[in-house]
Amino acid sequence: xxxxxxxxxxxxxRHCKSxxxxxxxxxxxxFRDYLQSLGAKIPTSPTVESHVKVEDDAMPEDDIVESDLExxxxxxxxxxxxxxxxxxxxxxxxEENRDAAQMLKAKAMDAISEGRLEIYCKLDEAIEHxxxxxxxxxxxxxxxxxxxxxFVKLSKPNAAIRDADAAxxxxxxxxxxxxxxxxxxxxxxxxxEAARDLHFASGIDHDDEIHLMLKKVEPNVHRIEExxxxxxxxxxxxxxxxxxxxxxxxxxxSEAAYGREKKEQTSxxxxxxxxxxxxxxxxxxxxxxxxxxxxxxxxxxxxxSRLAILYFTATWCGxxxxxxxxxxxxxxxxxxxxxxxxxxxxxxxxAQQWNVNxxxxxxxxxxxxxxxxxxxxxxxxxxxxxxxxxx
Numbered sequence: 001x002x003x004x005x006x007x008x009x010x011x012x013x014r015h016c017k018s019x020x021x022x023x024x025x026x027x028x029x030x031f032r033d034y035l036q037s038l039g040a041k042i043p044t045s046p047t048v049e050s051h052v053k054v055e056d057d058a059m060p061e062d063d064i065v066e067s068d069l070e071x072x073x074x075x076x077x078x079x080x081x082x083x084x085x086x087x088x089x090x091x092x093x094x095e096e097n098r099d100a101a102q103m104l105k106a107k108a109m110d111a112i113s114e115g116r117l118e119i120y121c122k123l124d125e126a127i128e129h130x131x132x133x134x135x136x137x138x139x140x141x142x143x144x145x146x147x148x149x150x151f152v153k154l155s156k157p158n159a160a161i162r163d164a165d166a167a168x169x170x171x172x173x174x175x176x177x178x179x180x181x182x183x184x185x186x187x188x189x190x191x192x193e194a195a196r197d198l199h200f201a202s203g204i205d206h207d208d209e210i211h212l213m214l215k216k217v218e219p220n221v222h223r224i225e226e227x228x229x230x231x232x233x234x235x236x237x238x239x240x241x242x243x244x245x246x247x248x249x250x251x252x253x254s255e256a257a258y259g260r261e262k263k264e265q266t267s268x269x270x271x272x273x274x275x276x277x278x279x280x281x282x283x284x285x286x287x288x289x290x291x292x293x294x295x296x297x298x299x300x301x302x303x304x305s306r307l308a309i310l311y312f313t314a315t316w317c318g319x320x321x322x323x324x325x326x327x328x329x330x331x332x333x334x335x336x337x338x339x340x341x342x343x344x345x346x347x348x349x350x351a352q353q354w355n356v357n358x359x360x361x362x363x364x365x366x367x368x369x370x371x372x373x374x375x376x377x378x379x380x381x382x383x384x385x386x387x388x389x390x391x
Contacts, residue, residue, distance in 0.1 A: 064234055069227050071220045075189040079156040085131050087138020101137035104129045126150050141171035148180035157184035175205035191220040276300035282335040288342040291349050301338040302367045307390045308338040310363040312356045319377035320360045337390050364389050
């Protein structure tokens, strides 16, 4: 025979040993038929499927790692200054203090509008005027919102957010409060919160500055939302795959269990012959009254591959009466042994058939044939013979 073909055949057999599922390929049906004609056992599909699912479970998916998201626009470092002075909103504000606060606000606005060269110095001056005004009239939302806008110009977003929050607490419809807070949030890179506040401000009192800021903020918001949707979709897809793997694993386990159950049913003669099993009444001593009845019981025992004990007794026999309780307890103990009892006076034809000369006599039978016998009330011999022949 060609040596190369022999080598190929050897390799194929080795692959089949390592993965028996190869034999289930439809193109190898002729080879399976040949192997089965020689008495070989081919693995069933449930076993193979179960094997595959275990391998799948052994290879879990890697964790989803989100990529970095590139966004436009500069982000400032958060300001960590001591929080600015805030007024007491519970105080009673006099008309005199209200007017004085308005004058200080006007000075602050003048400072803001004055020259460009000294802008930061002027903005600090505006903060001082507005702080004094807030202390005089802490119930004015516009004073807090105006100071917040100045903090935005000074690139102090956290201070601006504190003032904007105070303004909106006093007046929830403060357009300037939403605008200042939105711009401050954008400076910190909180793009979605910034867009939300700027849209609120635009809805109350739209201006060009809000429009320009939204043109910078919204592209980043769209990228963030798209990024979030992408990874939410990936996580959902991964969860769907996990659920499907788990469903297939449970299905494979169920099919494997079903395959084992079917195999046990085909290998255990008792499961294939429930009628015979019912006729023998496990754990009971069965009375025999005729040859035909004995033949039926022995046939059932043979079909189930069970040891049968035929005990001949008589009502007038003292040793028989002494053995009766033991025989009953042995039947309860050895439930897969068939315990039969025949009275020689009631079933004389059966006693004659078995040439019974004395009682008690115990015949041990397999497949309807005598394999051993105990004559007399020998309890030890009876138990020993049962252990010997029922194993």
